[in-house]
Every structure is written in C-alpha cells, then in structure tokens.
Amino acid sequence: MRLLPGDGPCRRRDSRSQPMTAQAPIPAGWSWPGDDVRQFGHRTVDIIADYLSDLPRRAVFQPYPAEHARALATEPVPTRGAPVDAVLKDFVERVAPYPFGNGHPRFYAWVNSPPHPLGVFAEALAAGMNPSVAGGNHAAVHIEHQVVRWFADLAGLGDESMGLLTSGGSMATLTALTVARHRAARRADIDVRADGLQGHARRFLLYLGAEGHGSARKAAELLGIGSANIRTIASDDHHRMRPDALRDQIVRDRANGDIPVAVMASAGTVNTGAVDPLDAIADVCAEHRVWLHVDGSYGAPAVLLLDEHRATKTALARVDSLAMDPHKWLYAPVDAGLVLIRDRHLARDTFSLVPPYLRTDGDPDGVNGPVWFSEYGFDQTRPFRALKVWLLLKHLGTTGYRDLIAHDIATADRLASGVRAAPDLQLLANGLSVVCFRCRPVDWAGDDQALDELNREVLSAIQLGGRAFLAGTTVNGVFALRACVVNPGSSAADADAVLAETRAMLSRLAGSPNHDDTSGA
Known part of the structure; x- marks a missing residue:
C-alpha cells in the first residue's frame, strides 16, 4: 500500500523563509484524495468485520497486558507524525485484542449490549458529516x-x-x-x-x-x-x-x-x-x-x-x-x-x-x-447521536426490536431455570433480562459472611477464566452473581455454558460436586 497523505515525517517549516500568503498550499497531512480515503476505509471495514466475526471464538475478557499499560503510561506526546499504516497497526495489536467484552455472547455483566453492525457504520457516517x-x-x-x-x-x-x-x-x-x-x-x-x-x-x-x-x-x-x-x-x-x-x-x-x-x-x-x-x-x-x-x-x-x-x-x-x-x-x-x-x-x-x-x-x-x-x-x-438511532429504527422497526428484546428475555429465563434446577445454586431475583443468584454448596456449614466470600471468589474466577463474564451485586443483603442478557447473539447454549462454568468454578473452589447433567435444565 502506498503512503497516504501525511505519511512519513512532518517537516518543520521556517516561518521566516516561508511566510504564509493567500496562495499557501494546504498543510501536508490534511487533504486525502478520495481514492486514499476509500483505501483506508476498506482496510478499516475489514478490521471491524474480522473483529465482530471473531468475537465468539475469543476469550470473553482478558486483562490489558501490563507491558502495554506501562508503554502507554510512559509514551511521550508525538511530535513527528507516523505513517497511517503504523498507526493502524498499533490499533490492531494494542487495542482490538483487549475489548471490554460486551460483544461476546457470554458477556452477561452490567447492561452493555453489543452494537448492531448498522449502528457501527452509522457512527462513521455521522463522523464524516460531523x-x-x-x-x-x-x-x-x-x-x-x-x-x-x-x-x-x-x-x-x-x-x-x-x-x-x-x-x-x-x-x-x-x-x-x-x-x-x-x-x-x-x-x-x-x-x-x-x-x-x-x-x-x-x-x-x-x-x-x-x-x-x-x-x-x-x-x-x-x-x-x-x-x-x-x-x-x-x-x-x-x-x-x-x-x-x-x-x-x-x-x-x-x-x-x-x-x-x-x-x-x-x-x-x-x-x-x-x-x-x-x-x-x-x-x-x-x-x-x-x-x-x-x-x-x-x-x-x-x-x-x-x-x-x-x-x-x-x-x-x-x-x-x-x-x-x-x-x-x-x-x-x-x-x-x-x-x-x-x-x-x-x-x-x-x-x-x-x-x-x-x-x-x-x-x-x-x-x-x-x-x-x-x-x-x-x-x-x-x-450527531441521532443518526445511529434513526437508521436502526428504520431498519429494524418496532417489530424487529420486539423480537430481539424478547429473545434476550428468553435467554435470561433459560439461565434462571437452570439456576432453579441446580442444587448448589440459589435464585435471588429475576426481572426482565436480569438474573441474580448465588452459589451455595449442598452441604454448606459456614456462615453468611463466608458464603459471600466464596461467591466473590467464584465471580473472580469466572471473570478471569475467559469463558464467561458475570457481575457482582448485593440482593437482600447478600452478595450475588448477576447476569444481564442484552445480546441477541447469545443463545440458550450460551446460557447453559455460563451456568456450567459457574458450577465448575464453584466445584473447584468449594469442592462441591459438579452436576453437569442438570446445568442445562
């Protein structure tokens, strides 16, 4: 790929020898010909498409690497411009692999939905008009x-x-x-x-x-x-x-x-x-x-x-x-x-x-x-926030949205049913697409404080395990695991997998048997 406008080092101008005039050229790095915009745009679209399609096969979440964090914390402000190839490579290597996680079908924490693809490109259209x-x-x-x-x-x-x-x-x-x-x-x-x-x-x-x-x-x-x-x-x-x-x-x-x-x-x-x-x-x-x-x-x-x-x-x-x-x-x-x-x-x-x-x-x-x-x-x-909302409403209509939201609730209900059927889990709340529950080993003999601590350990193990992601909260005064399904790409199989992962972590941490035969109930 040839360099796009602005690639390469930016040369310092000597204002004494090059005074600005009415005929001064547009500064280097500002104007991109249409073909260069298209070329860069196509590459960006490929990155977005690969990112979205690969999400289900990636870890739900992984902490940002310490070496990357240190590099960002110490990198000085750029004084000379870098080629756009290098800038885009930096994104691909240091940003895209470490998302928040909310695009993954087994990310059930908080209320963070994945973006509809049309909304993603609506953002670009709005930014282009600005x-x-x-x-x-x-x-x-x-x-x-x-x-x-x-x-x-x-x-x-x-x-x-x-x-x-x-x-x-x-x-x-x-x-x-x-x-x-x-x-x-x-x-x-x-x-x-x-x-x-x-x-x-x-x-x-x-x-x-x-x-x-x-x-x-x-x-x-x-x-x-x-x-x-x-x-x-x-x-x-x-x-x-x-x-x-x-x-x-x-x-x-x-x-x-x-x-x-x-x-x-x-x-x-x-x-x-x-x-x-x-x-x-x-x-x-x-x-x-x-x-x-x-x-x-x-x-x-x-x-x-x-x-x-x-x-x-x-x-x-x-x-x-x-x-x-x-x-x-x-x-x-x-x-x-x-x-x-x-x-x-x-x-x-x-x-x-x-x-x-x-x-x-x-x-x-x-x-x-x-x-x-x-x-x-x-x-x-x-x-121009309204453009993405406008395009999505025109594309999906209220009927399309109704189906997507109903699917999320059905997936949450699947998870809640599995919790009810599991002897080592306890359902605490279930409203809309939220499911709050806690782990309680069958023969638990400890007090509530110890049970809260066990649930915190289970939650941390789930979050760092990469196969599911839940949040923690408090319900009726006790610590709970909280799931919220706002991803139409999440299926009953994903709900079953989240439940199985939870019970596997509980089994590992508390020594209770892992009843795989009821995890999808």
Whole structure:
C-alpha cells in the first residue's frame, strides 16, 4: 500500500523563509484524495468485520497486558507524525485484542449490549458529516427531532413534549431533574437560575427507590440539592418501590415545610430488573403535585414494545420525564441516551440562553430550523447521536426490536431455570433480562459472611477464566452473581455454558460436586 497523505515525517517549516500568503498550499497531512480515503476505509471495514466475526471464538475478557499499560503510561506526546499504516497497526495489536467484552455472547455483566453492525457504520457516517446539532436548519437537527418525536409517541407523552439525545441515562436524568428543580423552585417563588439554592431555609427533596440508580445521587449533588436530601423509599418483596411508603414520606416532608422536587421511579432497575408500579406512583405524584421522573435507561424498550408490559406502558403516558438509553437495549453504539420532558415550554425556560452570535432569523424554514436543542439542555456543541438511532429504527422497526428484546428475555429465563434446577445454586431475583443468584454448596456449614466470600471468589474466577463474564451485586443483603442478557447473539447454549462454568468454578473452589447433567435444565 502506498503512503497516504501525511505519511512519513512532518517537516518543520521556517516561518521566516516561508511566510504564509493567500496562495499557501494546504498543510501536508490534511487533504486525502478520495481514492486514499476509500483505501483506508476498506482496510478499516475489514478490521471491524474480522473483529465482530471473531468475537465468539475469543476469550470473553482478558486483562490489558501490563507491558502495554506501562508503554502507554510512559509514551511521550508525538511530535513527528507516523505513517497511517503504523498507526493502524498499533490499533490492531494494542487495542482490538483487549475489548471490554460486551460483544461476546457470554458477556452477561452490567447492561452493555453489543452494537448492531448498522449502528457501527452509522457512527462513521455521522463522523464524516460531523455537524454540531445545537440547532439550525440542517439535516441532523431534523433527524434528531424525528427520533425524539418517535419515542415521545411510543411513550404517549403528547405533542407538547420535548426531548433530546444525551450521552447516556445519567445525563438524561440530570437534565430531567434540572427541569423538575426549576418547577419546584418557581412554585416556591425562588429564581433558581439567578439565585441557586443559596440561603433558603426550606429543603429541596428527591425520592428514590431502594433499587434506584446511583446517577440520581450524583444529580442531587450537582444540582445543589445534596445526596443527604434524597429520601430512600422502601421496596416490596419484588424490589419495587412501595407507593404507600412514598405517600407517607411526602406527607411528612410537606408537614415539615420541605419542598418535594421529584420522585424517581424505575422502569427496569439495573440491579434486579424490577419495574416499579408506575401507575400507583403516578397517582401519588398527581395527588401531591410532585414531578414524576422514570429511569427507563435499561428497561424502557421492553416496557414500550412488549405486550406483557402494556399496563406499565400506559402508565408512562403520565410521567413528567423519562430517561432511556438506546445504547443499552436498542443496541446502538455508545453513546446514545435520551430524555423526554412532557412540558417543552418548562424545559426551554429551564435551559434557554442564546448569546448574540447564535441568534438567527427565527424562521423555521430559513436558517433557524425547527428547534435549537441547546435551549433544552446543557450542551451547546452536540454530536450527531441521532443518526445511529434513526437508521436502526428504520431498519429494524418496532417489530424487529420486539423480537430481539424478547429473545434476550428468553435467554435470561433459560439461565434462571437452570439456576432453579441446580442444587448448589440459589435464585435471588429475576426481572426482565436480569438474573441474580448465588452459589451455595449442598452441604454448606459456614456462615453468611463466608458464603459471600466464596461467591466473590467464584465471580473472580469466572471473570478471569475467559469463558464467561458475570457481575457482582448485593440482593437482600447478600452478595450475588448477576447476569444481564442484552445480546441477541447469545443463545440458550450460551446460557447453559455460563451456568456450567459457574458450577465448575464453584466445584473447584468449594469442592462441591459438579452436576453437569442438570446445568442445562
């Protein structure tokens, strides 16, 4: 392959002997002829295709080699450019062989799906255009506006709703709670945009289920509310927020003169897959005029698309805001979060700040365009996140997504059934595509602390063994192994293999018999 533009050492220019003029050439390394772009692009596509097709045959996970880590930690900033061949070779040798693991069909940790191949190439298309999607009358703005409208329609939030793509569920939740804080402050005659929360005797409070996501605590801290002002609401036996406990807490807080800002419910908790009783929670919020935010970062696609969650989907139409992550259960590449706000005018009132250099003609058919997303969130420069979501929705449709999500749940159910059938395993929770369980040898005589330690050892052995990957968590006060299936490429055979690997590690570490005959039950 011949050198592409910019290959080879970059020569230093003597500015005294080569002054810049109107006719100065484009600097070396900037302009690539079309044929060179195609040649490099084809090689990159080959690398991506090989990587994706080889994943099932690789170790699920392997730690990054210490020698590579040391080299990266000590390598100085480049001063002279390297040929693109060398740069690409560096990627192939030092990056591609050591992935996070989430593309592998037996990677069941956390909620990290593999990217759909169309999404991978959508990222390249978006990067090639490289627009800032703050606003204006260009294609990327219209695409994001359509994606937001599609999801608002699915959730039943109505024509007055608004939303935008974010980096993920954490930023989506922060955006929604900022609007909720603005509304609560305005009702209390506080100009929170000008004055913040300085010097106000009344406390602003948030309400979070015991299984709620940690991003809510970060949001409380960033918003000046403080994590100490989060009320943790008790869960029922199925790890769902209890509406009666929520109502009682809000009543007590109002009696004390505090300001309830928002309730943060879940449509699929990350820990156990629990879906809160959203309709009953919406009743409490309506009764006490408290903002209802639903974290659907993981579970919202299942709630919106699967028939068995029709009642919960109906309840979503009552929320004030909804967060979800297309980069989780819609298989879009990271990053792609989404926030929907019922009241578009309130959202704009919360964030809008238009400096003189961004003012346009105001004509939706002229330069201005249909919407300025920068007036509905924190970011000014915004990437073209919507393209991958748009292309995937157009390609798969809601029917295609329904089939993929149902397959994931069926695979998780296969794993849960195997856990139930195994005499040395104990099922602790099973919601959506999450399965939480622990190892418990048949004749275990130790205490709970020792059993927790044994399970931690089993988990570490699984993660470093390369044949499966689970996460650890706590359920009902005990340490648990946690599986979450968000990979349509994972099969019943993979679920059986994960179960067999778990029991093999348990047998090795605890000496309990390995019942291979029931591992696939």
